[in-house]
Amino acid sequence: xxxxxxxxxxxVIVHVILVLIGIAFVIPLLWMIFAAFDGDxxxxxxxxxxxxxxxxxAILSDPANQRAFVNGVIISFGQSILVVIVAGxxxxxxxxxxxxxxxxxxxxxxxxxxxxxxxxxxxxxxLFVFLHITDSIFWTTLFLAASGLPYAIWIMKNFMDSVPxxxxxxxxxxxxxxxxxxxxxxxxxxxxxxxxxGIFTFAGSWGNFFxxxxxxxxxxxxPASVTIFQFFGQYGSVEYGKLAAFSILYTIPAVxxxxxxxxxxxxxxxxxxxxxx
Amino acid sequence: xxxxxxxKSTGRRNRVPGGxxxxxxxxxxxxxxxxxxxxxxxxxxxxxxxxxxxFTNLSLTGTSSLATKFVGFQNFVSMFQDPTFRISxxxxxxxxxxxxxxxxxxxxLLLAVLMNERHRLFRSxxxxxxxxxxxxxxxxxxxxxxxxxxxxxxxxTFLSVFHVQPIAWLYAFPMVSVxxxxxxxxxxxxMMVYQxxxxxxxxxxxxxxxxxxxxxxxxxxxxxxxxxKGSIATNMMLITLQTLGVxxxxxxxxxxxxxxxxxxxxxxxxxxxxxxxxxxxGTAISLILLMIGIVASFVYLRMLKVKL
Numbered sequence: 001x002x003x004x005x006x007x008x009x010x011x012v013i014v015h016v017i018l019v020l021i022g023i024a025f026v027i028p029l030l031w032m033i034f035a036a037f038d039g040d041x042x043x044x045x046x047x048x049x050x051x052x053x054x055x056x057x058a059i060l061s062d063p064a065n066q067r068a069f070v071n072g073v074i075i076s077f078g079q080s081i082l083v084v085i086v087a088g089x090x091x092x093x094x095x096x097x098x099x100x101x102x103x104x105x106x107x108x109x110x111x112x113x114x115x116x117x118x119x120x121x122x123x124x125x126x127l128f129v130f131l132h133i134t135d136s137i138f139w140t141t142l143f144l145a146a147s148g149l150p151y152a153i154w155i156m157k158n159f160m161d162s163v164p165x166x167x168x169x170x171x172x173x174x175x176x177x178x179x180x181x182x183x184x185x186x187x188x189x190x191x192x193x194x195x196x197x198g199i200f201t202f203a204g205s206w207g208n209f210f211x212x213x214x215x216x217x218x219x220x221x222x223p224a225s226v227t228i229f230q231f232f233g234q235y236g237s238v239e240y241g242k243l244a245a246f247s248i249l250y251t252i253p254a255v256x257x258x259x260x261x262x263x264x265x266x267x268x269x270x271x272x273x274x275x276x277x
Numbered sequence: 278x279x280x281x282x283x284x285k286s287t288g289r290r291n292r293v294p295g296g297x298x299x300x301x302x303x304x305x306x307x308x309x310x311x312x313x314x315x316x317x318x319x320x321x322x323x324x325x326x327x328x329x330x331x332f333t334n335l336s337l338t339g340t341s342s343l344a345t346k347f348v349g350f351q352n353f354v355s356m357f358q359d360p361t362f363r364i365s366x367x368x369x370x371x372x373x374x375x376x377x378x379x380x381x382x383x384x385x386l387l388l389a390v391l392m393n394e395r396h397r398l399f400r401s402x403x404x405x406x407x408x409x410x411x412x413x414x415x416x417x418x419x420x421x422x423x424x425x426x427x428x429x430x431x432x433x434t435f436l437s438v439f440h441v442q443p444i445a446w447l448y449a450f451p452m453v454s455v456x457x458x459x460x461x462x463x464x465x466x467x468m469m470v471y472q473x474x475x476x477x478x479x480x481x482x483x484x485x486x487x488x489x490x491x492x493x494x495x496x497x498x499x500x501x502x503x504x505x506k507g508s509i510a511t512n513m514m515l516i517t518l519q520t521l522g523v524x525x526x527x528x529x530x531x532x533x534x535x536x537x538x539x540x541x542x543x544x545x546x547x548x549x550x551x552x553x554x555x556x557x558x559g560t561a562i563s564l565i566l567l568m569i570g571i572v573a574s575f576v577y578l579r580m581l582k583v584k585l
Contacts, residue, residue: 010493014391018403021388025406028421028461029413035424043427044434090312093305100429103307107578112320114515114574117523119566122550122559123326124319126335146319149312178304207414209525214551229416229529232423240424247417258412263418 018068032244041241055245065246067220068227075141075212075223076205080198082145087152087197092182094153095160096168106157112150118210125214140215159193160186192264199261203254224250233250324567331564335557345557352561362562364537365545369521371452372459372541377520380460382513385467390497392468398411404468411465422458423447451531451539459526463519467512475501475506491501507580514577518570562580 027045035041036055038048057168059065094102124143125134133139171181187194207223216222219230228246235242280339331352335345388407392400410418425431426446433443446454478501486496502509524543527533533540533548540548542562550559 014395015399018388018395018399020389021384022403022406025410025461027431028425029409031424032417034423043424043430045431046434086311086315089308093301093308097301097305099302099305110581111574112316113576114518114569114577116518116566118319118522118524118546119563120327120571122546122556122563123323125550126330126556126560127319127326137527142315143319146315149316149320153312161556173424178308207416209414209416209529216415221420225414225416231557232529244424247420251413251417254414255412258408 021219023073032247034200035240035244036248037243041244043240055241056249058242059075059246064219065224065227065231068222068224069249071137071221072206072223072225075137075144076202078141079144079148079205080201082141083148083152083201084194084198086145087149087156088182088187088194090149090153091156091160092178092186095166096178106154109150109153113154115148121210121214128215134215134222135217137216137221139213144208144211147211148201148204155197156190156193159190159196163189195264196261199257199264203257203261206253206257313389318471324576327560327564327567330557330560332561333557335560336554348557354556355558356561356565361537361540361545364472365540365542368452368537368539369541372456372523372527372539373517376459377463377516377547378455378513380456381463381467381516381520384460385512386471386509388464388468389471389475390501392472407468408449408465410461413462415462415523415525416529418458419461419526422454422461422530426454447531448535451535453529455527455539456532459520459523462526467516468520470508470512471505478504510580511577514573514580517578518573521566521570521573 031043031045034045034048037051037053038046039050039052039054041048093099094106096117099105128134128139128143133221135143135267167185167189168181176184183241207225209229213226213229216226219227222230233245283372300463332347332349333345334348334351357380388403413421423430427433428445430446432446433441437443444450482500482504483496486500491499523541524544524547527539527541527544528547531539533544537545546559546562546566549555550563
C-alpha cells in the first residue's frame with residue numbers, strides 16, 4: 001500500500017515537472033503568435049484586445065517582402081534539387097560498386113558533415129571576391145548545395161543500400177545501363193529517401209541566415225532570412241506586431257516541411273518485400 | 278535525427294553489379310564527378326585558403342588591400358596579444374559549456390527520462406512544445422527572445438507580479454540570455470537522441486534490476502546510464518560542433534555586446550573580417566575555429582566506430 005502511494009506521488013511530481021518545462025517552452029512562442037494578431041502589440045505577452053490580420057497583410061502586401069520570399073524559395077528549391085541529383089548520382093557507385101577509394105571517401109564525407117560551416121565563411125567570401133561571383137543568387141545556391149552534399153550523400157547511400165540489387169540485375173540482363181537503372185528502378189523505390197534529403201535540405205536552407213548575409217549584398221536579391229533581419233533592424237523596436245507576423249510567415253514553411261519530413265522518415269525502408277512473390 | 282541516420286550505416290554491402298564489366302571504374306567516376314567538383318571548389322578550396330590567408334595581411338581597405346603579403350605567424354602573434362581575442366575564447370567556452378554541455382545535454386536527457394513510460398498523448402504534447410523551439414528558424418528564435426528579455430518584455434511583466442523591478446536582461450545578463458535562447462532552440466535534438474537511446478534499453482534488464490531491489494534512481498545510474506553512454510558521447514560531440522558554429526542567434530540578439538560580453542569566436546571573426554575589414558586576421562580566427570572543429574570531428578568519428 002505504501003509503495004503504491006509512493007509510485008503515485010512520483011508520477012505526479014514527474015507530470016508537474018514536465019508541464020512546467022512545457023510552459024517554459026511555450027511562453028516565448030506565445031508572444032509571437034499573440035503579437036502577430038494584435039493591432040497594438042508590445043514586447044510583453046498579452047492576449048490581443050482587437051484581433052486583426054492587418055500585420056500579416058502589411059507584410060505580405062509589401063513587394064520587397066514578396067520578392068524576399070520568392071528569392072528564398074528560389075535559393076532553397078534550387079539547392080534541394082541540386083543536392084538530391086548530385087548526391088543521388090554519387091550515392092549510386094558508393095552503394096553498388098567495389099571502389100578502392102570508397103572507405104577514405106566515405107570517411108571524408110562523414111567528417112565534413114560535422115564541420116561547422118561558420119568556420120569557412122571568411123575564406124569562402126574571399127574565394128567569391130577572387131572569382132568575382134559575390135552578390136549572385138546562382139553562386140550562393142551552388143555553394144549552399146556543396147555545403148549540404150556531405151550529409152545528403154551519406155543519407156542517400158544508406159537509403160540506396162536498402163534497395164535490393166536483384167531488381168536491378170533483371171534490368172541489366174535486359175541491357176539497361178547503370179544510369180537508366182538508377183533512374184527507372186532505384187530512384188522510384190527510394191522516393192522516401194529522396195524526399196527526406198530534399199525536405200531537410202530545403203528546411204536547412206530556408207532557415208540559413210549567415211551564408212546569404214555574407215555572400216549577397218543587393219537588397220532585391222536577398223532571401224527572407226536576411227530581409228526579416230533588416231526589417232528587425234529598421235522597425236523591430238517599434239512595429240512588434242509586424243515583426244511577429246513576418247516571423248510567423250517565415251516560420252510556417254519550416255514547420256510544414258518538418259511535419260512532411262517526419263511522415264517520409266517513418267514510411268521509409270518499406271520495400272524489403274519487393275523481391276519476394 | 279543525424280544520429281539515427283548514422284547508426285543505420287553499419288550494414289555492409291559487397292555486391293558485384295552484373296553487366297558492368299571492366300568499365301566500372303570510369304563509370305563510378307562519372308557518377309561521382311559532380312559531387313567531387315562541388316565539394317572541391319566550395320568546401321576543400323576554402324579550407325585550404327583558410328590555411329593560406331591566415332598567414333597573410335589580406336584586408337579590404339588600406340594599403341595592404343593593394344598588395345597582400347605573406348606575414349608568417351604575425352596574425353597569430355597579434356592574436357595572442359589581443360585581449361579581445363582572449364575574451365572571445367573565454368566567452369566561447371562559457372557559451373559552449375552552459376548552453377550545450379550542461380543545458381541541452383542535461384535538459385534533453387531529463388526530458389527523455391521523465392517522458393519515458395508516460396502516456397503517449399502526454400509525451401507527444403510536451404514533445405511538440407520542445408520540438409517547436411527546434412523547428413523555429415534561428416533568426417526568429419532571436420526575435421522571440423528579444424521580446425522575452427527586453428525591458429518591459431514578457432519576463433519583466435511576469436516578474437512584476439512578484440514586485441521585481443523591470444530589468445533590461447539583454448544588457449544586464451547578456452550571456453545568460455543568449456544561453457537560455459540557445460537551450461530553448463537546441464534541446465529538442467538531444468531529447469530525440471535520448472528518446473531513441475532509452476527505447477533501445479531492454480526492459481528485461483531494468484525489470485530484473487527492480488526485482489533485485491534497485492530503486493528508480495539506482496536503476497537509472499547503474500543500468501540505464503552505462504547502456505546509453507555511447508549516445509551521450511556522440512550527442513556531446515554533435516551539439517558541441519553545432520554550438521561552436523552559432524552565429525545568427527547571438528549576432529541578431531546582442532550583436533556580441535554590450536561591449537564584448539557575448540563576443541564568441543564566430544562573432545569576433547565576423548567583426549574582424551567584415552566590420553574592420555581585416556580579412557587576414559579574420560581568417561586566422563576562423564582557422565582556430567576550424568582546428569577546434571577538425572579535432573572535435575575526429576574525436577566524433579572515432580567514437581562512432583562506423584564500418585563502411
